[in-house]
Amino acid sequence: MSEGQGNPRKPTIRTVAELAGVSLKTVSRVINNEPSVLASTRARVLQAIADLDYEPDPSARNLRSASAYVIGLVYDNPNPYHIIGIQNGVLSACRETGFGLQIHPCDATSPLLAEELAELVQRSRLAGLVLTAPMSERVDLLQALAARGIRTTRIIAAAEDPGEGPPCVFVDDRDAAYEITEHLVQLGHQRIGFLWGGEDHRSSTERYLGYEQALKDYGITLDKHLVIPGDYTFDDGFRGARRLLALREPPTAIFGSNDEIAAGVLAAAKSAGMNVPYDLSIAGFEDSPFSRQSWPALTTAKQATEDIARHAARMLIAGLRHDGEGAAAVPNHGFVPQLVVRGSTAPVRPRAQAQGDTA
Amino acid sequence: MSEGQGNPRKPTIRTVAELAGVSLKTVSRVINNEPSVLASTRARVLQAIADLDYEPDPSARNLRSASAYVIGLVYDNPNPYHIIGIQNGVLSACRETGFGLQIHPCDATSPLLAEELAELVQRSRLAGLVLTAPMSERVDLLQALAARGIRTTRIIAAAEDPGEGPPCVFVDDRDAAYEITEHLVQLGHQRIGFLWGGEDHRSSTERYLGYEQALKDYGITLDKHLVIPGDYTFDDGFRGARRLLALREPPTAIFGSNDEIAAGVLAAAKSAGMNVPYDLSIAGFEDSPFSRQSWPALTTAKQATEDIARHAARMLIAGLRHDGEGAAAVPNHGFVPQLVVRGSTAPVRPRAQAQGDTA
Numbered sequence: 001m002s003e004g005q006g007n008p009r010k011p012t013i014r015t016v017a018e019l020a021g022v023s024l025k026t027v028s029r030v031i032n033n034e035p036s037v038l039a040s041t042r043a044r045v046l047q048a049i050a051d052l053d054y055e056p057d058p059s060a061r062n063l064r065s066a067s068a069y070v071i072g073l074v075y076d077n078p079n080p081y082h083i084i085g086i087q088n089g090v091l092s093a094c095r096e097t098g099f100g101l102q103i104h105p106c107d108a109t110s111p112l113l114a115e116e117l118a119e120l121v122q123r124s125r126l127a128g129l130v131l132t133a134p135m136s137e138r139v140d141l142l143q144a145l146a147a148r149g150i151r152t153t154r155i156i157a158a159a160e161d162p163g164e165g166p167p168c169v170f171v172d173d174r175d176a177a178y179e180i181t182e183h184l185v186q187l188g189h190q191r192i193g194f195l196w197g198g199e200d201h202r203s204s205t206e207r208y209l210g211y212e213q214a215l216k217d218y219g220i221t222l223d224k225h226l227v228i229p230g231d232y233t234f235d236d237g238f239r240g241a242r243r244l245l246a247l248r249e250p251p252t253a254i255f256g257s258n259d260e261i262a263a264g265v266l267a268a269a270k271s272a273g274m275n276v277p278y279d280l281s282i283a284g285f286e287d288s289p290f291s292r293q294s295w296p297a298l299t300t301a302k303q304a305t306e307d308i309a310r311h312a313a314r315m316l317i318a319g320l321r322h323d324g325e326g327a328a329a330v331p332n333h334g335f336v337p338q339l340v341v342r343g344s345t346a347p348v349r350p351r352a353q354a355q356g357d358t359a
Numbered sequence: 360m361s362e363g364q365g366n367p368r369k370p371t372i373r374t375v376a377e378l379a380g381v382s383l384k385t386v387s388r389v390i391n392n393e394p395s396v397l398a399s400t401r402a403r404v405l406q407a408i409a410d411l412d413y414e415p416d417p418s419a420r421n422l423r424s425a426s427a428y429v430i431g432l433v434y435d436n437p438n439p440y441h442i443i444g445i446q447n448g449v450l451s452a453c454r455e456t457g458f459g460l461q462i463h464p465c466d467a468t469s470p471l472l473a474e475e476l477a478e479l480v481q482r483s484r485l486a487g488l489v490l491t492a493p494m495s496e497r498v499d500l501l502q503a504l505a506a507r508g509i510r511t512t513r514i515i516a517a518a519e520d521p522g523e524g525p526p527c528v529f530v531d532d533r534d535a536a537y538e539i540t541e542h543l544v545q546l547g548h549q550r551i552g553f554l555w556g557g558e559d560h561r562s563s564t565e566r567y568l569g570y571e572q573a574l575k576d577y578g579i580t581l582d583k584h585l586v587i588p589g590d591y592t593f594d595d596g597f598r599g600a601r602r603l604l605a606l607r608e609p610p611t612a613i614f615g616s617n618d619e620i621a622a623g624v625l626a627a628a629k630s631a632g633m634n635v636p637y638d639l640s641i642a643g644f645e646d647s648p649f650s651r652q653s654w655p656a657l658t659t660a661k662q663a664t665e666d667i668a669r670h671a672a673r674m675l676i677a678g679l680r681h682d683g684e685g686a687a688a689v690p691n692h693g694f695v696p697q698l699v700v701r702g703s704t705a706p707v708r709p710r711a712q713a714q715g716d717t718a
Binding site: 104 | 462654
């Protein structure tokens with residue numbers, strides 16, 4: 001809005017076309033993110049735009065779509081704190097670079113999701129998408145988007161760099177879940193319940209595997225009655241905890257695979273008149289604001305959600321600016337959530353343990 | 360993406376131009392949301408597009424920007440649950456109509472906010488903005504945006520339709536805050552603390568006025584020591600409650616002007632070893648998920664945040680479709696939050712009251 005008289009030295013669309021060795025129309029197509037341009041040509045044009053620091057002037061703005069300046073965030077997650085954390089991280093990368101952010105909640109199980117996202121990218125001329133789990137972990141979807149030339153970066157749960165597929169940030173949930181379980185074992189807990197957070201989320205599988213491995217390493221036999229399926233929600237945490245606490249031999253600790261689930265466990269324990277952590281230890285996963293604000297505050301794994309999302313968005317934007325071939329301008333990067341011990345976990349009480357054994 | 364052979368009956372940009380009696384270029388300008396079109400002309404073109412149910416075909420897509428299909432949501436609020444509620448409401452209106460949503464957190468106090476939002480609208484070609492408080496209540500900002508031809512609808516805290524300014528949804532926070540205070544008085548509380556949520560939010564003033572009026576109507580003298588300034592955050596709730604509980608005559612009930620504040624009060628009370636609600640009654644405002652998930656669950660005012668935001672977005676979109684003059688296609692609409700009584704409020708204990716009197 002503040003542009004005054006044009007600077008004659010300012011690069012124009014013609015300068016870009018000359019430097020890239022293509023027609024004006026091709027430059028316009030690239031700027032408008034139209035699919036009819038060869039990847040190698042697109043790369044040359046984007047390089048020229050970057051080299052010249054080209055910015056369309058107001059009178060040429062009708063040549064420009066929003067495409068170069070808006071990215072999309074795709075999510076399907078019932079957890080408001082997690083979504084806000086992801087959004088704030090992506091927004092911070094957008095602010096650094098002048099990009100806008102369009103948000104798109106979706107149904108991860110939809111068979112038409114690839115078409116829906118392609119339509120979104122085309123209608124709103126998005127430069128690329130940040131995909132969160134579980135969409136980021138659906139191979140068929142990733143292939144369908146790549147085939148349509150849609151750029152993505154992904155946030156996934158994995159112990160290692162997958163080494164294939166679109167660029168990604170990988171979060172080692174398994175390692176952190178191992179640490180949480182180990183913390184509970186070291187407090188003397190032998191009967192540790194585990195509440196799943198949706199089997200379509202790879203993160204929940206990873207967290208379960210960390211729990212399972214820690215029990216195994218400490219020589220504790222896994223009791224399948226202590227493992228309850230469910231989704232990443234407060235309600236499933238509440239229901240799952242009620243089932244566990246009604247067992248003939250209830251657990252002395254419950255590991256909810258996210259903080260929403262752990263909040264549900266806390267409510268179930270309190271509604272049953274239990275004193276947390278003395279009657280029951282509870283751990284969550286994520287370090288959401290709830291985990292800090294509840295009473296007692298929750299032992300959890302600090303996930304650095306904002307940093308993770310910021311990194312994923314930076315990768316996407318750097319890829320748009322520096323590379324037209326779809327390869328990552330920035331290498332994949334891993335995060336490991338860190339154990340945070342708070343008031344909701346405590347040493348097992350011999351009496352509580354004994355009650356469990358004889359009930 | 361699924362469009363097959365073109366249907367010869369399908370309206371084209373030419374049909375639109377003929378029906379509206381304008382040139383192709385003018386139709387293109389309207390579609391691209393360029394400011395150089397008279398409001399009356401724009402209205403004719405939008406009417407023609409609506410009447411013909413015109414949708415640009417793929418080969419004409421470069422004429423079309425994202426502008427007709429993306430709106431912006433502007434917010435500056437520290438409360439994740441509130442923001443997610445607002446987003447979900449706006450997203451639901453967007454889904455109904457095929458619109459996309461771009462989100463734009465901002466600094467409500469920025470003197471350059473009008474320029475920032477105008478730049479946002481132009482860069483991302485947004486069709487209009489949904490403004491939340493406190494931006495929606497800044498008259499200078501509203502005037503600056505209107506002067507630039509930017510369409511907005513607003514969500515504001517007001518007991519009545521303001522009857523001027525851009526279209527709005529108004530939420531009668533004062534009435535609901537009166538009800539909460541009345542509920543506490545009827546439980547026997549005479550010393551009721553009030554924690555503010557940021558003076559730049561009209562909602563906090565309205566909630567304070569409701570509190571003040573209820574005390575007055577019940578013949579209770581307002582003790583200024585029981586009223587603490589702060590922001591709509593957990594931390595300010597915690598700090599404010601600590602100050603109130605340290606008074607020589609502490610309150611027997613605290614009304615936090617949103618649920619985040621009330622969550623902070625709850626944590627402060629529990630960390631002081633108090634038994635809520637028997638030692639202290641606590642009420643919040645909003646009916647956030649936290650208010651339902653905490654133990655005890657919070658007495659609050661159910662704000663229907665999603666419905667309010669959905670209505671505001673529908674107003675904006677209807678205005679874009681049916682009216683080029685800037686007047687509302689849908690009249691302003693009011694919401695009144697409803698008192699929800701839960702476990703965090705209880706009759707005042709004679710002993711606690713007596714302690715307060717003699718401490």
